Amino acid sequence: MLEKEKVYFEKTVIIGVISQYQTEEKLKEYLDELEFLTITAGGEVVKRFWQKMDRPNPKTFLGTGKMDEIAHYIKENNIITAIFDDELSPSQQKNISKILNCKILDRTNLILDIFAQRAETSYARTQVELAQCQYLLPRLSGMWTHLERQKGGIGLRGPGETEIETDRRIVRDRIALLKDKIKTIDKQMAIQRSNRGAMVRVSLVGYTNVGKSTLMNAVGKSDVFVENKLFATLDTTVRKVVIKNLPFLLSDTVGFIRKLPTQLVESFKSTLDEVREADLLLHVVDISHPDFEDHIESVNQILQDIKSNDKPTIMIFNKIDAYTHLVIDADDLITEKTSKHYTLEEWKKTWMHQLGEKNTLFISATEKENFEQFREVVYNAVREIHITRFPYNNFLYPDYKDALED
Structure with a gap:
């Protein structure tokens, strides 16, 4: 055996x-x-x-x-x-x-090392290598004697393994080459985005490991890689989704994180362009995580940095099945109740309720709990954007005049 x-x-x-x-x-x-x-x-x-x-x-x-x-x-x-x-x-x-x-x-x-492991496509690998080279450049002095003791492993993938013998000039040349390569791909991707037609664009955003890819698979019937690890998805996936009679484009983007390296924000510019050009954002939150409010703040800060914080947004509090178990387990251990141990119904009565029912959802992407409500809310939001943009495009909406009056 x-x-x-x-x-x-x-x-x-x-x-x-x-x-x-x-x-x-x-x-x-x-x-x-x-x-x-x-x-x-x-x-x-x-x-x-x-x-x-x-x-x-x-x-x-x-x-x-x-x-x-x-x-x-x-x-x-x-x-x-x-x-x-x-x-x-x-x-x-x-x-x-x-x-x-x-x-x-x-x-x-x-x-950066995790991104190097996760990069699947040529474009993602190019973006990660650029970020790694930019991080490496000011650290070249005295680095080679340190690196020669190592035999690979965490932090030594990508340029860490292949560029040890380089000097600053070669690394700068490499950075320039990678930037040119990314510019070329960015132009191609911009053309692809412009060729998608007039459909409404919806983008999933959120902290890493909150369930965006699981939600993408459930809604878009796609096969996006899902794993309970950070940064399971690096490449943007775009799928055509139809709810009722309404088609729209749904994109799954790389997850955000606190203290996100500036090199990654810059090198993943094109990936973030999907967020910049979206008509509607679905901000997915892992409500079972004890620090989910900090995660919301971190995502909002990055959205502000890329000038996308003013877009129409629906807050989707995911993993309510895990949150329920968390609260039940916590009741046996914690005597003094804090904000981290509210029940789901109690959370709904806090600041979340102020967002309004049209802008707040509580779901479980894995269990498909409250999925009909999710589809209805997203459908209404996309429909409103479409009717506003194309008021005379009534082949989709026989009742478009009534919608305009509403």
């Missing part, structure tokens, strides 16, 4: 800081997310370290004593990688590498 191949997980520690800008509770949330990112990348978090200080040390991020403690733990437990929750400067990364004597990554590098 053949033995199953043993799955190898890279032993890591994750590191953060409690500062005047980041409370202990907030740090715990960020480290939870950083651990999920690490698992997604193929790592195993063995221990967490943090230190309370006014601001990170400009040379070593943490204080000398804490760095010595981490270095001792890494040596004693054969830790391969140390991952910091905040982006490290090139000098910090260089100094920390000398002290800890292991692979050093920050949150940005980790996210």
Whole structure:
């Protein structure tokens, strides 16, 4: 009988800081997310370290004593990688590498590595490589001796493996080449978007791992890759969807995340163009996540950054089946009720209710719970946009005059 191949997980520690800008509770949330990112990348978090200080040390991020403690733990437990929750400067990364004597990554590098794993198409791979090169360029000094100790793994995919022998000039040339390649593809994609006709465009947006692709598959009858990991979808998928007698285009976009690297926002510009050019946004939220309100704020901030925050939006609170179980389990453990432990009905009576029934939905994409209401609300929103844009296009709507009067 053949033995199953043993799955190898890279032993890591994750590191953060409690500062005047980041409370202990907030740090715990960020480290939870950083651990999920690490698992997604193929790592195993063995221990967490943090230190309370006014601001990170400009040379070593943490204080000398804490760095010595981490270095001792890494040596004693054969830790391969140390991952910091905040982006490290090139000098910090260089100094920390000398002290800890292991692979050093920050949150940005980790996210870039996950994108490198997930990139399926040539376009996505080009976008990720551009972001990696832009991240790599200021960190070239002293990096090669650090990298030659490594044998691949988290943070060393893409340019990390293939461009070790390069110098700044070659990396700059590579960046210029990748930018030209992306410009060419962007033009092609712009032409494709212009050829889609006059159909209303609807775009799914939201934090990573909230169920956008599952919803896309359920509504559009498509076969978008779905997995309970962060950034399962990188490439934008566009499908023609028909609800009742009304066709429209539905696109699934890359998920957002807190502290999203600026390199990715820039290199994934064309992917975000689907959001910019959408007529209607479906903002999907994982209501079972304890920090879903922070996720909403992060998505809204990115929408503001790409000048798409003023578009008509329907808030879709997904995973209500998981939220119900979460509340039931929590009742046995928590004596003092907080906002994180409201029942679904109680949440509906809070600020969510102020959005209005037409702009708020509570569904389960996996269980297809409240799906008829979802289809009805989306249909009415798309229909309203279509009638406003084409008031005399009555072949779809025999009652279009009544709709205009409404």
